[in-house]
Amino acid sequence: MPELPEVTTICRSLDRQLRGQVITAAASSGRLRVDVDSVHLQHFCAGKCISAVTRRAKYLLVVFTDRSGLILHLGMTGYFVITPDDQQALPYERAHFLLADGRRWRFCDIRCFGSLQLCHEDIQSCTHPTLVNLGLEPLTKAFNGSSMHRLSRNSRTPVKTWLMDQRNVVGVGNIYANEALFRAGIHPATPARRLGLQRCRQLAAAVKTVLQEAIAAGGTTISDYRDVDGSEGHFSTALEVYGRAGEPCPHCGATIERLLQGGRAAFFCPRCQPQR
DNA sequence: ATATTCCCCTGGAAGC
DNA sequence: TGCTTCCAGGGGAATA
Numbered sequence: 001m002p003e004l005p006e007v008t009t010i011c012r013s014l015d016r017q018l019r020g021q022v023i024t025a026a027a028s029s030g031r032l033r034v035d036v037d038s039v040h041l042q043h044f045c046a047g048k049c050i051s052a053v054t055r056r057a058k059y060l061l062v063v064f065t066d067r068s069g070l071i072l073h074l075g076m077t078g079y080f081v082i083t084p085d086d087q088q089a090l091p092y093e094r095a096h097f098l099l100a101d102g103r104r105w106r107f108c109d110i111r112c113f114g115s116l117q118l119c120h121e122d123i124q125s126c127t128h129p130t131l132v133n134l135g136l137e138p139l140t141k142a143f144n145g146s147s148m149h150r151l152s153r154n155s156r157t158p159v160k161t162w163l164m165d166q167r168n169v170v171g172v173g174n175i176y177a178n179e180a181l182f183r184a185g186i187h188p189a190t191p192a193r194r195l196g197l198q199r200c201r202q203l204a205a206a207v208k209t210v211l212q213e214a215i216a217a218g219g220t221t222i223s224d225y226r227d228v229d230g231s232e233g234h235f236s237t238a239l240e241v242y243g244r245a246g247e248p249c250p251h252c253g254a255t256i257e258r259l260l261q262g263g264r265a266a267f268f269c270p271r272c273q274p275q276r
Numbered sequence: 277a278t279a280t281t282c283c284c285c286t287g288g289a290a291g292c
Numbered sequence: 293t294g295c296t297t298c299c300a301g302g303g304g305a306a307t308a
Contacts, residue, residue: 002301002302003301003302006301031285033284033285033302033303033304034303034304039305058301058302058303073287073302073303074301074302075284075301075303076281076285076286076300076301077285077287077300077301092286102307109285110285110286110287111284111285111286111287111300112284112285112286112304113284113285113286113303114302115303120294154278155278156277156278156279157278157292161279164302166303172299173301173302174300174302175301176301220301222300222301222302223288223295223301224287224300224301225288225301244299262280262281263280263281263282264302265299
């Protein structure tokens, strides 16, 4: 579900809600795609104080004061709810953490594609196997037209697939890959290595602006995504091609097409994004 | 090494 | 109304 703007939005809320809190108890269901045994989770977390909640790629990092932490991924349908402790488990609840102030932090996930991992070493060093091979953060200076150009020289893969490969650049999923390619006027099936420096610059810039605008809107809610307080993201109204097959292109009026790429739907305007 | 495919899982929408 | 099929924001393992 969530891509970088959604994870960023949730990360900020969680940091505000959880920073400084001590976890007194924890339990997991064992049903997530990657999960932790409930006994181990309880043993690992109990008594630890949360110093911050940060993000790396689409992973949320719960950083404890002893520098260890939890690595969480929301998969397609994961979300968090914080409630008083006097309630039953919520529907789809997969893990929960009891806080010293009496609140209960719950990790819910309808489809169980999310993940929950323990990180014993310094979590912010990102040496954990889950974090070590991740690519560039798209909103840093390190990701730009020239680095994208350099990294994609040997890749015959379609540029949309390349953008979504977290070993190259992180945080870009299906929605924002489609939107960035539309803004840059690049056909999603273009082999990545065929993009010249100029078009890499345009695409990198488009990735940055679409992500920044989506963060400012609180993310994109299609169906399941919600912030920790239950609020929806407002960027769905700004989507220009995603989910709009058959509708007119907002720029030129041509009919937006849908193409299947490795099982994922690509949406594009055949006139604004010509195959070259 | 790189590029597809298949799978994990559940629910909502669309088709018959 | 009810059953069936398709589709979904992700990621990783298996396969060519």
